[in-house]
Amino acid sequence: MKEQLRMYKLLAAASLRSRMQYKFNFWFSTIMAAVINVVEFAMLAVILAKFGHIKGWSLEEAGYLYAVLTLSKAIYRTLASDVHHLEHYLVSGDLDNLLLRPIPILLGLMSQNVSFRIGEVLQGMTVLILCMRELFQHGQITWTAIPYTVVIVLSGALLLFAIGLLTASLGFWLTRIEELQTITEDAARTAVQYPVSIYPKWMQGMLLTAIPVAFANYVPSLYLLRGEGGIGLLIASPVVAACLFAAGLLLWRRGLMRYQSTGT
Amino acid sequence: MLFLTLARKTYRRNLQYRGAHMVHNLASAIFGFIYVSIWVGIGQSQSLGTYGLNGMISYVAFNQVSLWVVSFLTNGLGIEQSVRTGQIATDLMRPVHFFYQLMCREWGQIAYQLLYKSIPIYALYLLVLPLHVPSSMITFLWTAVALALAAYISICINYLIGAAALWTTESRWLYWVNYAFSMLLSGFLIPVEWLPGWLRVLSHASFYPFLHYIPSKLYLGLEDASSLLGSAGWCALLTGLCLFVTSRMRRKVEVHGG
Numbered sequence: 001m002k003e004q005l006r007m008y009k010l011l012a013a014a015s016l017r018s019r020m021q022y023k024f025n026f027w028f029s030t031i032m033a034a035v036i037n038v039v040e041f042a043m044l045a046v047i048l049a050k051f052g053h054i055k056g057w058s059l060e061e062a063g064y065l066y067a068v069l070t071l072s073k074a075i076y077r078t079l080a081s082d083v084h085h086l087e088h089y090l091v092s093g094d095l096d097n098l099l100l101r102p103i104p105i106l107l108g109l110m111s112q113n114v115s116f117r118i119g120e121v122l123q124g125m126t127v128l129i130l131c132m133r134e135l136f137q138h139g140q141i142t143w144t145a146i147p148y149t150v151v152i153v154l155s156g157a158l159l160l161f162a163i164g165l166l167t168a169s170l171g172f173w174l175t176r177i178e179e180l181q182t183i184t185e186d187a188a189r190t191a192v193q194y195p196v197s198i199y200p201k202w203m204q205g206m207l208l209t210a211i212p213v214a215f216a217n218y219v220p221s222l223y224l225l226r227g228e229g230g231i232g233l234l235i236a237s238p239v240v241a242a243c244l245f246a247a248g249l250l251l252w253r254r255g256l257m258r259y260q261s262t263g264t
Numbered sequence: 265m266l267f268l269t270l271a272r273k274t275y276r277r278n279l280q281y282r283g284a285h286m287v288h289n290l291a292s293a294i295f296g297f298i299y300v301s302i303w304v305g306i307g308q309s310q311s312l313g314t315y316g317l318n319g320m321i322s323y324v325a326f327n328q329v330s331l332w333v334v335s336f337l338t339n340g341l342g343i344e345q346s347v348r349t350g351q352i353a354t355d356l357m358r359p360v361h362f363f364y365q366l367m368c369r370e371w372g373q374i375a376y377q378l379l380y381k382s383i384p385i386y387a388l389y390l391l392v393l394p395l396h397v398p399s400s401m402i403t404f405l406w407t408a409v410a411l412a413l414a415a416y417i418s419i420c421i422n423y424l425i426g427a428a429a430l431w432t433t434e435s436r437w438l439y440w441v442n443y444a445f446s447m448l449l450s451g452f453l454i455p456v457e458w459l460p461g462w463l464r465v466l467s468h469a470s471f472y473p474f475l476h477y478i479p480s481k482l483y484l485g486l487e488d489a490s491s492l493l494g495s496a497g498w499c500a501l502l503t504g505l506c507l508f509v510t511s512r513m514r515r516k517v518e519v520h521g522g
Contacts (some may be wrong), residue, residue, distance in 0.1 A: 040447070043454060054305045183287075198302060
């Protein structure tokens with residue numbers, strides 16, 4: 001295991017180095033990613049600044065939901081960028097290369113095209129700090145919120161990874177998964193950027209069960225920010241994330257058995 | 265004639281993928297539904313100005329539908345790609361004006377997206393949302409004109425973005441900057457009059473409102489046809505700019521060996 005992690009670090013560093021050969025592109029795309037994120041959040045901020053709250057969620061609370069999710073996504077995409085792009089490997093047969101490496105295939109895949117999501121991290125941290133400061137001043141949260149937030153961000157990252165892994169694994173059966181990913185990863189994640197209570201009941205149900213991405217921010221925040229439910233809500237998010245990730249690994253293994261590579 | 269041939273080619277090429285596009289439509293419809301839900305959430309406790317709750321639902325839903333006609337065009341009209349491959353040299357040599365050539369192709373793309381993306385999503389929204397439907401044919405007509413002009417503005421902008429690749433080799437980031445700005449300034453999610461002061465000024469000074477805000481307000485019957493003059497003005501201005509850039513481009517082409 002230790003040996004494998006060392007290999008992962010080596011490969012990830014190599015991938016990062018190759019990316020840094022194009023320094024201008026690297027920094028530019030980083031800045032652009034940040035700009036797009038800022039604009040996305042600005043839309044929510046403009047609406048809430050004008051109308052005060054959305055279904056009882058203030059700007060600080062909604063901002064907290066948004067920031068936590070942004071950070072989780074940044075961690076997931078930094079560590080496992082190409083899990084999201086598995087389709088390319090399946091269609092081109094590039095997965096063959098990874099099969100030959102002396103490390104687990106998933107770890108090999110994760111070490112490809114490593115990119116630090118600096119833009120998203122910066123933006124997420126800024127929004128998070130601003131929102132939490134406001135919440136402190138209103139006495140809505142105490143110092144314990146900081147370690148809890150770390151737990152929420154990390155389990156959110158694991159949860160997003162798990163959902164990504166499950167979807168990607170289906171690729172071994174379906175080959176074309178980009179459209180499916182748009183629904184399970186992008187649309188679902190976009191949905192929980194906003195307080196889940198704004199959606200009709202069936203959609204809330206979907207986000208809690210079928211694609212349980214609400215556990216990444218909304219469910220633990222109910223307890224942390226508004227004292228609803230019990231601490232169980234907070235514990236639920238790492239538990240759900242771990243279970244889903246285990247399921248993802250299982251499906252990944254089964255899928256890999258079916259991998260047939262491509263013809264020439 | 266050339267116009268139709270080029271446009272038809274792009275249209276046909278897209279037709280091959282209509283199955284996958286239908287799944288994608290579902291995702292797109294969900295995105296729109298998320299945006300609608302935001303306004304429903306807001307509208308439950310406060311009044312939504314001249315629009316009212318139903319008006320805002322229709323406004324946002326209509327913007328999501330028109331996204332495929334006015335916003336999601338080919339990234340930089342594909343110029344960046346042809347700069348990279350060197351194809352640009354051949355394209356510029358053809359006996360047809362470069363801008364005209366690419367514009368014709370893009371209209372094929374837009375026609376396809378209108379038929380296989382916008383209309384299915386619109387139909388779905390008609391079923392699941394209390395969507396406002398204009399009662400007079402003339403409103404439909406003006407909305408269609410506004411969308412066509414918006415699509416043309418977007419073609420010009422993407423042409424300029426693509427053309428930047430001749431000087432910077434990479435212009436994908438410009439596409440995303442444009443996308444980000446258009447989200448905020450075009451009134452896609454938030455009607456322009458509700459933007460904070462300086463953003464509102466910025467928006468009105470740009471062509472962005474003519475992409476989403478004006479067509480949607482026409483559709484809702486909250487704007488009269490005279491605002492189309494603004495669209496037409498921007499179209500003329502941007503056409504001039506595109507022609508100017510093309511003349512510059514012809515002198516700028518460098519072909520790298522490899």
